[in-house]
Amino acid sequence: MSPTVSFAWLTGASASSGHEHILRIAVDETNKKIGSNFYEKITYFDEGLTATSKLILGNHATDFPTTEGGKAIAKFYNFQGSTSDWHHKKELQNLHFLRSWDDCNPQLPIDVIEKSFLAIDQATSAAIEAYKSGDSDLFQYLVGHVTHIIQDGFSPAHVRRNKEDPSKVDDICVYSDEFDEVCVHEDLDVRDS
Numbered sequence: 001m002s003p004t005v006s007f008a009w010l011t012g013a014s015a016s017s018g019h020e021h022i023l024r025i026a027v028d029e030t031n032k033k034i035g036s037n038f039y040e041k042i043t044y045f046d047e048g049l050t051a052t053s054k055l056i057l058g059n060h061a062t063d064f065p066t067t068e069g070g071k072a073i074a075k076f077y078n079f080q081g082s083t084s085d086w087h088h089k090k091e092l093q094n095l096h097f098l099r100s101w102d103d104c105n106p107q108l109p110i111d112v113i114e115k116s117f118l119a120i121d122q123a124t125s126a127a128i129e130a131y132k133s134g135d136s137d138l139f140q141y142l143v144g145h146v147t148h149i150i151q152d153g154f155s156p157a158h159v160r161r162n163k164e165d166p167s168k169v170d171d172i173c174v175y176s177d178e179f180d181e182v183c184v185h186e187d188l189d190v191r192d193s
Contacts, residue, residue, distance in 0.1 A: 020047045023059050023147050054137050058144025062095060062152075069141040076126055076142065090176070094119055095145075097152035097159060098185055099174040106179050109172045120149050157185055 020042075027039040042053045049067060051057050061070035077092070090101050094115035099106040107115070127142035152158045160183055162168035173183040 017047065017060070019059050019063075019148055019151050020051075020056055022151055023055060023144065026147065027055065053144075054140030055144040055147075058141035059148045059151075060144070061141065062145050062148035068137075069144065072138055072141045073123075073145050076123065076138075088175070093175055095149060096175070096185075097149055097155075097172070099172055099182065101174060101176060101179070106174045106176075106182050109169060112172045113169075116149055116153065120146050123149075 024042045024044070027042050031037050031039055031041070039055065040053065042056060046053050046056055048056075048060055049064060051060065054069065057067050057069035058073065061067050061073055064070065065074055077095075079089075079092070093100040094107075094112055097112065097116045099109070099112050100115070101107065123142045123146045127139050127146065130136075130138035130142060158173055159169055160171040160173070162170050171183045173185040175185045177184050
């Protein structure tokens, strides 16, 4: 059984990640809206670590940073350390629209929102600068990364929204089981595929 099939079988996730599929649709709709092929079309089978699309690689690298896209994103954040674990760092969880934490407390939800929006803003600004300077790869990696943060902000594995008014956030999860009364993002969650 291939790793992708094994992962799908174990977690219930499809071979094509929801993140990637949403990005694929967004590229198609954006190109239609602006009337050009500004973003290269992403084929259905272009996914994960084997993707050729720099947008997909940047999106995917937010969770799996060992790719070239992940290295570019880690460099952007000036992260010192192994790129194989930068996304698990307790102080960088806002990149996943999750609560970062210190040794005592998780962030308040409003702080997560502010820090995640700041990461989106900074990465978007850097993507624009990369585009202006002709660095197409970095531009696409960063746009893919930004879309991932936004997507995580709407994932029930990350954010608990109010049932009566989904525009309101009831809780933002933490990638740790150390804290009571805070929703936990599990290691494998099919709602996050």
